[in-house]
Amino acid sequence: MEMESQSGGEKPAGVFGRAWxxxxxxxxxxxxxxxxxxxxxxxxxxxxxxxxxxxxxxGLALTLVSLLYxxxxxxxxxxxxxxxxxxxxxxxxxxxxxxxxxxxxxxALATLLACALGVxxxxxxxxxxxxxxxxxxxxxxxxxxxxxxxxRFFPAVKARYDYGLLIFILTFCLVSISGFRTHEILELAHKxxxxxxxxxxxxxxxxxxxxxVWAGEDLHRLVATNLEILANFLEGFGAEYFKSSEEEExxxxxxxxxxxxxxxxxxxxxxxxxxxxxxxxxxxxxxKFRHPxxxxxxxxxxxxxxxCRVEALNGYLNSKIQGPGEMRRIMKGTCTKMSMESGKALxxxxxxxxxxxxxxxxxxxxMANSKTAAKNLKLLxxxxxxxxxxxxxxxxxxxxxxxxxxxxVCVENIAESVSELAASAHFKDxxxxxxxxxxxxxxxxxxxxxxxxGEMAAPAAEAxxxxxx
Amino acid sequence: MEMESQSGGEKPAGVFGRAWxxxxxxxxxxxxxxxxxxxxxxxxxxxxxxxxxxxxxxGLALTLVSLLYxxxxxxxxxxxxxxxxxxxxxxxxxxxxxxxxxxxxxxALATLLACALGVxxxxxxxxxxxxxxxxxxxxxxxxxxxxxxxxRFFPAVKARYDYGLLIFILTFCLVSISGFRTHEILELAHKxxxxxxxxxxxxxxxxxxxxxVWAGEDLHRLVATNLEILANFLEGFGAEYFKSSEEEExxxxxxxxxxxxxxxxxxxxxxxxxxxxxxxxxxxxxxKFRHPxxxxxxxxxxxxxxxCRVEALNGYLNSKIQGPGEMRRIMKGTCTKMSMESGKALxxxxxxxxxxxxxxxxxxxxMANSKTAAKNLKLLxxxxxxxxxxxxxxxxxxxxxxxxxxxxVCVENIAESVSELAASAHFKDxxxxxxxxxxxxxxxxxxxxxxxxGEMAAPAAEAxxxxxx
Numbered sequence: 001m002e003m004e005s006q007s008g009g010e011k012p013a014g015v016f017g018r019a020w021x022x023x024x025x026x027x028x029x030x031x032x033x034x035x036x037x038x039x040x041x042x043x044x045x046x047x048x049x050x051x052x053x054x055x056x057x058x059g060l061a062l063t064l065v066s067l068l069y070x071x072x073x074x075x076x077x078x079x080x081x082x083x084x085x086x087x088x089x090x091x092x093x094x095x096x097x098x099x100x101x102x103x104x105x106x107x108a109l110a111t112l113l114a115c116a117l118g119v120x121x122x123x124x125x126x127x128x129x130x131x132x133x134x135x136x137x138x139x140x141x142x143x144x145x146x147x148x149x150x151x152r153f154f155p156a157v158k159a160r161y162d163y164g165l166l167i168f169i170l171t172f173c174l175v176s177i178s179g180f181r182t183h184e185i186l187e188l189a190h191k192x193x194x195x196x197x198x199x200x201x202x203x204x205x206x207x208x209x210x211x212x213v214w215a216g217e218d219l220h221r222l223v224a225t226n227l228e229i230l231a232n233f234l235e236g237f238g239a240e241y242f243k244s245s246e247e248e249e250x251x252x253x254x255x256x257x258x259x260x261x262x263x264x265x266x267x268x269x270x271x272x273x274x275x276x277x278x279x280x281x282x283x284x285x286x287x288k289f290r291h292p293x294x295x296x297x298x299x300x301x302x303x304x305x306x307x308c309r310v311e312a313l314n315g316y317l318n319s320k321i322q323g324p325g326e327m328r329r330i331m332k333g334t335c336t337k338m339s340m341e342s343g344k345a346l347x348x349x350x351x352x353x354x355x356x357x358x359x360x361x362x363x364x365x366x367m368a369n370s371k372t373a374a375k376n377l378k379l380l381x382x383x384x385x386x387x388x389x390x391x392x393x394x395x396x397x398x399x400x401x402x403x404x405x406x407x408x409v410c411v412e413n414i415a416e417s418v419s420e421l422a423a424s425a426h427f428k429d430x431x432x433x434x435x436x437x438x439x440x441x442x443x444x445x446x447x448x449x450x451x452x453x454g455e456m457a458a459p460a461a462e463a464x465x466x467x468x469x
Numbered sequence: 470m471e472m473e474s475q476s477g478g479e480k481p482a483g484v485f486g487r488a489w490x491x492x493x494x495x496x497x498x499x500x501x502x503x504x505x506x507x508x509x510x511x512x513x514x515x516x517x518x519x520x521x522x523x524x525x526x527x528g529l530a531l532t533l534v535s536l537l538y539x540x541x542x543x544x545x546x547x548x549x550x551x552x553x554x555x556x557x558x559x560x561x562x563x564x565x566x567x568x569x570x571x572x573x574x575x576x577a578l579a580t581l582l583a584c585a586l587g588v589x590x591x592x593x594x595x596x597x598x599x600x601x602x603x604x605x606x607x608x609x610x611x612x613x614x615x616x617x618x619x620x621r622f623f624p625a626v627k628a629r630y631d632y633g634l635l636i637f638i639l640t641f642c643l644v645s646i647s648g649f650r651t652h653e654i655l656e657l658a659h660k661x662x663x664x665x666x667x668x669x670x671x672x673x674x675x676x677x678x679x680x681x682v683w684a685g686e687d688l689h690r691l692v693a694t695n696l697e698i699l700a701n702f703l704e705g706f707g708a709e710y711f712k713s714s715e716e717e718e719x720x721x722x723x724x725x726x727x728x729x730x731x732x733x734x735x736x737x738x739x740x741x742x743x744x745x746x747x748x749x750x751x752x753x754x755x756x757k758f759r760h761p762x763x764x765x766x767x768x769x770x771x772x773x774x775x776x777c778r779v780e781a782l783n784g785y786l787n788s789k790i791q792g793p794g795e796m797r798r799i800m801k802g803t804c805t806k807m808s809m810e811s812g813k814a815l816x817x818x819x820x821x822x823x824x825x826x827x828x829x830x831x832x833x834x835x836m837a838n839s840k841t842a843a844k845n846l847k848l849l850x851x852x853x854x855x856x857x858x859x860x861x862x863x864x865x866x867x868x869x870x871x872x873x874x875x876x877x878v879c880v881e882n883i884a885e886s887v888s889e890l891a892a893s894a895h896f897k898d899x900x901x902x903x904x905x906x907x908x909x910x911x912x913x914x915x916x917x918x919x920x921x922x923g924e925m926a927a928p929a930a931e932a933x934x935x936x937x938x
Binding site: 040055056059066087091153173308378382392396 | 513555850
């Protein structure tokens with residue numbers, strides 16, 4: 001009470017005053033909430049405008065399927081079962097074509113199979129008489145549910161047929177148990193399958209023919225984008241790490257562009273889901289049916305391995321102590337080159353992936369440059385004019401150099417796996433189109449080592465060698 | 470054909486012979502397949518025996534709900550709508566209590582809301598006459614579907630209410646459209662809600678009272694296990710990295726136990742899903758309702774950051790060149806100590822988390838030891854008797870030392886966040902029970918630095934200092 005009289009000291013408003021202030025604040029609070037929701041809505045829509053299109057497509061599919069109710073002849077055929085079609089559309093319609101197709105096929109086939117088995121179970125049970133029938137039906141339902149639920153735990157089944165098994169349990173129970181009460185069980189099974197097939201078809205047709213979103217294309221773009229994110233970090237790292245303290249103060253805004261790699265570290269689940277969906281998709285655009293989607297997962301795993309090294313590098317961006325003069329000069333030159341050239345190589349790989357070309361000779365050139373820089377560092381360090389070195393100051397720089405060497409190896413592995421992808425997906429090989437350009441450029445740069453294709457194919461030995469720097 | 474006659478050279482069997490061999494091989498192939506499936510089944514069951522129990526529970530719940538069909542008075546009440554109850558059980562019954570409760574509540578509440586709105590929409594449309602009615606209904610369905618589908622993209626909604634919105638779209642369409650054909654729309658809405666509520670209740674009851682699987686407990690155990698995995702790696706790392714080449718050959722089998730950290734790197738999705746489910750769960754065992762599940766995600770994120778450093782360390786296990794004599798001796802002693810003590814600290818943290826105690830003084834002691842080792846390394850390196858050092862050989866060892874220093878910082882951050890968790894979840898504080906023991910142990914060990922609680926609370930400054938080693 002004392003507190004209150006203190007706060008209301010200037011204006012003795014009392015209880016009514018406070019209540020009035022609260023009421024007055026209410027619309028403001030509401031307004032703030034509305035503004036916040038509006039902002040969120042805008043963000044969700046602008047982050048990926050295809051979300052708005054997807055919502056409209058879902059509305060379209062549902063309205064189409066509800067025509068079954070409005071058109072008399074159609075409703076006359078199916079009656080109350082029409083609701084299965086509506087239900088199917090709501091449940092099956094997904095963001096990507098692959099997910100919709102996968103769910104639709106799972107639902108339709110599982111329904112067909114379960115209807116057949118359910119009808120069979122019903123006839124078997126109905127021959128045993130009125131007392132045994134419910135017991136036997138209950139037994140069938142129990143055994144089937146236990147077995148199907150258990151099978152859903154198998155990893156291979158879970159990845160592709162989880163939804164199908166769910167629908168199988170559902171339909172088997174409905175058909176076999178309903179038979180105990182209604183005697184037009186065949187009609188029930190027939191109607192359920194037909195309406196579900198109609199619903200699934202509407203979904204698939206709308207999903208494919210109205211602004212389709214292909215999971216495969218998303219996966220392809222995601223992997224290329226992840227490559228570019230790492231490339232941006234590596235291209236910026238050298239300058240950021242070795243910049244002097246004056247530069248440090250003047251430019252604080254370069255860092256945000258380098259923090260994107262965190263999203264790469266957690267991309268595994270998204271990639272796996274997209275690859276699973278993509279396997280259901282027919283050929284589209286530049287992608288054929290049976291495009292090697294699994295190879296994208298391999299590339300993705302290597303990219304995440306590289307991102308882990310980048311995360312380790314990122315830890316050193318904040319350390320201020322840098323090696324002594326001569327040491328620092330050498331480290332700065334070679335490390336910046338290693339990092340920059342690795343970044344450029346990744347960028348070339350990303351762009352050739354995006355354009356579906358074989359990895360360009362430019363990528364190979366940049367990789368060769370980064371390896372040369374690593375070798376140069378080795379040579380310069382082993383020339384033993386290091387007599388008065390403060391080891392304490394050398395250690396962080398040495399760690400950076402060592403991690404960069406690991407990254408050079410990672411980039412090689414990524415390049416190899418992108419090459420494998422290019423070979424198995426029959427990417428365009430435009431090496432034949434421009435051989436003079438690439439050979440002249442590598443000849444003009446005197447300190448470049450040209451990597452032979454054979455050398456690229458066996459990076460393991462190379463890896464060990466350069467890892468020991 | 471030549472090849473064939475070569476292979477069949479000894480026995481001129483011809484087409485029949487080959488066909489016979491194939492037929493004979495068929496049962497063998499089938500047998501191999503059956504054996505393979507049996508082996509997989511055993512693996513799925515032994516990996517987590519709760520899966521078998523869950524399958525039996527699902528069977529039980531379905532059999533229970535199908536009683537609605539068999540018992541005449543119950544069926545008399547609901548008629549064909551009984552199928553909604555069966556459907557609800559199949560769809561809602563999930564592995565953990567949290568997931569089942571979340572889905573059940575979502576489904577029941579969304580159905581209630583959508584039934585009400587659907588009935589409202591039907592009455593509104595039916596006042597407009599026979600021609601306008603279907604148009605208006607179609608418009609409602611379209612607008613509602615577009616809005617709900619879009620709202621599902623909001624991250625906060627997607628995490629907890631995605632299923633509820635799906636059911637909302639579904640029920641609204643069913644009720645409002647069905648009203649166009651059947652005139653007992655109120656009865657339809659009522660029956661749909663009652664049967665779904667019955668189905669959801671059966672699920673929740675079976676899920677909670679028959680061998681419950683709590684998502685919260687799983688999350689709790691997962692985080693503790695991840696800590697232990699990293700601890701095992703760190704405890705083993707020093708010995709593994711610095712072992713001499715003779716030891717190298719004799720012991721190859723230590724490595725598998727250290728490779729477990731890969732699973733830690735990809736634990737994000739599982740942790741987030743479990744935390745989401747856990748928030749639906751009532752208090753159980755040692756966990757109260759509103760246990761701070763989100764804090765587990767913070768601990769988990771820090772653990773993954775540490776795992777990334779461990780992945781970087783792992784890369785050095787294969788490099789063979791090790792520093793020169795004196796250098797190597799110092800590095801071996803301090804690095805092994807840093808790694809070992811960090812590992813022990815993590816193990817202590819894991820065990821106090823498992824037992825729901827505040828982090829023990831032992832953990833603080835081990836962290837202090839690891840920091841002392843880092844400081845010792847710094848002191849030993851700065852004493853400048855390094856004149857003939859081969860920098861080339863120093864670099865990998867230096868990198869290992871530097872990464873280990875980062876890990877010491879990581880472990881401190883993890884300890885701090887576990888302390889926060891312990892405070893907000895009101896873990897038992899058994900420091901009060903045994904203060905003499907902890908103080909005497911730190912006093913007896915002369916080279917230990919006792920970390921004050923205040924020091925632990927501000928690791929950022931400390932972090933920068935020790936990062937620069």
